[in-house]
Amino acid sequence: MKKPVVAITRPADRAKKACEIVEKLGGSAVLAPTLDLKPVNTDSLKDLVKNKDSLDWIVFTSPTTIDSFNLFYPDFFNDLNCKFAVIGNKTGSLLKKQGIEVDLMPDDFTAEGLVEEFTKLDIRKKTIGIPRTASARATLPEGLKNLDNKVIVAEAYKSLFPMDEKSVKDLIAKIENSEIDAITFTSPLTVHNFFKISEDNEKLVNLLSDKLLTVAIGPITGNILDDYKVKYIYPDTYTVPDMMELLFKVWRDSNGR
Template structure:
């Protein structure tokens, strides 16, 4: 019996005792969000005691050409609705708006629909209030709960250049909308893994 007690005491001595009572103390968490989007989340994990490793699974960058987005921004008054489905879409669209010499005042004649709380928050940080946020934070809910008939509506949809779901555009078109999709950003897998990971 004494040997067992010694082993238990020995194991206790080898394992460092911590008085840190934060919920994630001693945990290592891998965060795969893009670097630009992970800092707030990573900070919260660290505050809760976690060791955070950052390994972005996606990198966000510009589209192959700004021309289609710029052309659409130049003719904003032709659109009834602007649909933004991601923080990346909001940021890219708003930055190009400024590049084209326009600001939020140029959006007064177009209604804005967004998908998700985070997308709405990013838009609001830029001083722009969305006109419609669906109750469920998925693109499919946008069409299902759209506040008016889209038949005959001209809709501008800045989005990721490649990939992404086609359901939203298809459903809007089936209901009679003319949707103009333009590349606002591109996402791709990182080419290398940082050595510190």
């Protein structure tokens, strides 16, 4: 039985779990990060740390944000007297490892989902810290501001163009040579950067739509694939394990397995 070869485009330091899942499900993983993440100790992050006692809530949208605090401010989570909201199981699990219980996590792992939960609970006139990457969408801070909250946004890490373009170019060559069965994207930037490196987007769109199984982690990433006119699928729950389970189910169904 042929093993499906699955391309993983997420940052290298966060791709280990995805590769392990692919192997466990009976596939072979090809890692070609189209995004690099770098924790940074910015002035805005310093200000957030300095004013942590004024926070009613702090929102973590990415594991990398927690990595950044552990790197620059390892005592940050000590005596932090506020509530915690997260987007995603992975981020919530990392907080629990810090000894912190999560107060709010939406079923819909998106900024829209979290804003909806804050709206349902009528959380207003609070001071909310959001450490994140500067390239993130404005949906979350704007949505919370619209509920009359004071929102403090701090840049905790940078989302960078991939340092190793060669691995992405090698992946594109493998796609053109029919050596890849499926490809996964876990954020809008993983899609954008992938096509920035490509020398023939039209050809690549056709290959991803017609020759590969293209899988997005959720609808926000899917919207960017829509912009490029790539056909794709995404799971009901926006996590890496669910994305991989869907990928293998669809691949096996289409290959008569």
